[in-house]
Amino acid sequence: MEKDAIRAAYRAHLLRHNAPPTSVFQLTQELGIAESEFYQHYATFGAIDRDIFRSFIDDARARAEATPEYAAYSVREKLLAFYYTLVEQLKNERSYLTLITQREPFHNRLTPVYLQDGKARFEEYVEELLIEGRLTKEVVRRAFLSERYPAGFWVQLLFLLRFWLRDSSPNFERTDEAIEKAVTLSFDLIGRNSFDSAVEFGRFLFRS
Amino acid sequence: MSDHLPTSKVARAAKLAGAGLRVGANYVRHAVRTATASEADTATSRARLDNDNAATLYDTFSQLKGGPLKFTQLLSMDRTGLLPAAYQERFAMAQHQAPPLSGPLVVKTFREATGRTPLEIFDEFDPAARAAASIGQVHFARLNGQALAVKVQYPGVAASIRSDLNLIKPVAFRVMGLDENAFGEYVREVESKLLEETDYALELRRSTEIAAASAHIPGVRFAHYYAELSGPRVLTMDWLSGQHLKEFLATNPDQQTRNTIGQALWDFYDFQTRRYGAVHADPHPGNFLFSAENGGTVAVLDFGCVKEIPADFRDAYFQLVRPEIYQDDAQLLPLLRQLNILKTTDSPEVRALLIDIAHTVLPLVARPFVEPEFDFGDPSFQTEITRHAEALAANPLLRAQREPRGVPHFIYVNRAYFGLYTLLGDLQARVRGGGA
Numbered sequence: 001m002e003k004d005a006i007r008a009a010y011r012a013h014l015l016r017h018n019a020p021p022t023s024v025f026q027l028t029q030e031l032g033i034a035e036s037e038f039y040q041h042y043a044t045f046g047a048i049d050r051d052i053f054r055s056f057i058d059d060a061r062a063r064a065e066a067t068p069e070y071a072a073y074s075v076r077e078k079l080l081a082f083y084y085t086l087v088e089q090l091k092n093e094r095s096y097l098t099l100i101t102q103r104e105p106f107h108n109r110l111t112p113v114y115l116q117d118g119k120a121r122f123e124e125y126v127e128e129l130l131i132e133g134r135l136t137k138e139v140v141r142r143a144f145l146s147e148r149y150p151a152g153f154w155v156q157l158l159f160l161l162r163f164w165l166r167d168s169s170p171n172f173e174r175t176d177e178a179i180e181k182a183v184t185l186s187f188d189l190i191g192r193n194s195f196d197s198a199v200e201f202g203r204f205l206f207r208s
Numbered sequence: 209m210s211d212h213l214p215t216s217k218v219a220r221a222a223k224l225a226g227a228g229l230r231v232g233a234n235y236v237r238h239a240v241r242t243a244t245a246s247e248a249d250t251a252t253s254r255a256r257l258d259n260d261n262a263a264t265l266y267d268t269f270s271q272l273k274g275g276p277l278k279f280t281q282l283l284s285m286d287r288t289g290l291l292p293a294a295y296q297e298r299f300a301m302a303q304h305q306a307p308p309l310s311g312p313l314v315v316k317t318f319r320e321a322t323g324r325t326p327l328e329i330f331d332e333f334d335p336a337a338r339a340a341a342s343i344g345q346v347h348f349a350r351l352n353g354q355a356l357a358v359k360v361q362y363p364g365v366a367a368s369i370r371s372d373l374n375l376i377k378p379v380a381f382r383v384m385g386l387d388e389n390a391f392g393e394y395v396r397e398v399e400s401k402l403l404e405e406t407d408y409a410l411e412l413r414r415s416t417e418i419a420a421a422s423a424h425i426p427g428v429r430f431a432h433y434y435a436e437l438s439g440p441r442v443l444t445m446d447w448l449s450g451q452h453l454k455e456f457l458a459t460n461p462d463q464q465t466r467n468t469i470g471q472a473l474w475d476f477y478d479f480q481t482r483r484y485g486a487v488h489a490d491p492h493p494g495n496f497l498f499s500a501e502n503g504g505t506v507a508v509l510d511f512g513c514v515k516e517i518p519a520d521f522r523d524a525y526f527q528l529v530r531p532e533i534y535q536d537d538a539q540l541l542p543l544l545r546q547l548n549i550l551k552t553t554d555s556p557e558v559r560a561l562l563i564d565i566a567h568t569v570l571p572l573v574a575r576p577f578v579e580p581e582f583d584f585g586d587p588s589f590q591t592e593i594t595r596h597a598e599a600l601a602a603n604p605l606l607r608a609q610r611e612p613r614g615v616p617h618f619i620y621v622n623r624a625y626f627g628l629y630t631l632l633g634d635l636q637a638r639v640r641g642g643g644a
């Protein structure tokens with residue numbers, strides 16, 4: 001039995017009944033497989049939710065990277081492309097996400113279990129982008145702050161996810177605007193800006 | 209940050225309120241200047257005030273893409289003297305000011321329309337926009353050797369246009385000193401046209417239809433639109449060759465070429481207004497590309513703003529430029545009443561003034577229609593029109609009129625003809641429009 005099939009069956013059950021199956025046994029019965037087969041792939045239903053969100057992140061990244069335009073993008077544009085691909089894909093998953101986030105709302109600080117694997121993958125991706133961004137001078141290394149950047153971008157992703165879930169504009173056009181502006185702002189902040197000049201000026205005054 | 213757009217309605221309202229305050233402050237400065245200045249300086253101060261206000265408003269408008277930008281462009285097209293020259297200049301710049309969409313958003317929008325990314329379809333696609341309009345931007349692409357223009361619309365434009373207009377109206381009317389309520393019908397006409405411009409499916413259909421219907425007119429070129437590479441927010445069309453008016457005029461085209469192009473433009477507009485029943489109503493220079501090849505041709509771009517002309521309005525409108533009508537009050541007055549230029553509620557002085565205006569202005573603007581061959585390069589014609597417009601704008605009795613005149617169809621049909629006259633004037637073309 002394919003891992004994907006178990007995942008799909010779980011999702012379908014969740015969407016049809018507005019609740020997860022009452023037991024692993026019930027789900028494996030529906031699928032016509034032995035319960036033990038389920039555990040080869042997942043320990044709990046919660047693990048499936050985690051895996052689903054991880055797959056959203058991985059798929060969005062893979063699809064964004066697969067477009068011929070991607071290679072020539074700046075780091076800022078790469079992240080934009082990732083977000084746009086993500087929200088485009090999530091259109092097929094809106095009901096699932098609405099349901100799961102209603103059952104367990106997410107906050108900026110406390111990441112619910114079902115987002116944790118996805119968060120790890122996203123932060124890995126952002127780390128890679130930031131390294132590239134330092135080479136392209138789009139990102140400035142700053143004491144104490146630099147290591148907080150990935151966490152900051154995770155908060156940005158959660159913000160955009162929340163914005164999208166509440167967006168009622170046709171074709172979620174408002175979310176496109178939100179992505180455009182949020183990413184521009186964040187790269188204005190982590191790029192060289194007046195903050196750095198202020199710090200340097202402070203240092204200079206302190207030394208002299 | 210100049211590329212930071214205020215998003216929420218509240219933020220936009222705050223922006224505009226700020227502009228209103230600053231316009232107010234400019235007036236205070238003007239009052240102070242005039243109170244302490246001699247007679248001669250007062251005029252200078254007034255010009256400076258107009259300049260200050262235009263700068264303030266323009267800076268605000270340029271941060272609010274979509275509706276206001278278009279609205280100001282429309283105002284800047286107004287050649288009736290309603291707007292002082294400073295506003296016109298500033299607002300005419302508006303079309304060059306819009307923050308570009310990011311590359312990924314262009315790709316996303318394109319993929320939504322066609323299912324594939326630009327580079328998956330085209331052999332070449334320039335991620336940097338070649339031109340920006342107030343509601344979108346244009347990219348260059350190439351497919352099988354054919355150069356293409358891909359127009360991509362900003363997200364959320366259609367949705368935000370109405371609320372932006374509601375924000376801009378009080379400021380715009382205040383600047384012009386007009387009564388907003390009396391203009392409801394006119395504002396609706398403008399709003400509906402602005403909203404239509406965001407409908408790319410409509411633009412595709414109209415441009416295809418007008419191009420097909422106008423194919424017989426020599427010297428006018430149109431882009432072919434590719435429906436399969438277009439969508440609600442994307443339009444793909446041929447990249448037309450040619451130069452913008454200023455560059456073209458800088459090459460010193462000979463009189464014959466000017467006349468050929470001028471004639472092509474005249475015939476194109478004449479065909480649209482009189483026979484086709486709908487007219488390309490956005491004739492600012494940026495929407496045409498000129499070429500001296502093949503004796504002189506002009507390419508027509510951007511069919512976002514098309515005015516459909518009802519037959520009864522068309523008939524009445526073209527009666528106005530016939531000498532046997534405007535020289536005969538028995539025929540002219542009922543016509544003016546039908547077009548709502550004269551109203552039954554008018555006082556005798558206002559009525560006399562309006563009839564007087566009709567007697568002087570109509571023979572003037574009708575000249576290209578009446579004379580067998582008309583020279584738009586004749587400087588006296590342009591000065592004469594400007595002089596009349598200024599005199600009308602300065603007329604105290606007319607200024608005291610707080611109500612609009614004329615049926616709303618005038619707005620866009622006049623806009624088309626004012627634009628055409630200006631283009632032909634800049635071209636200094638001799639055109640045979642008479643006998644029509």
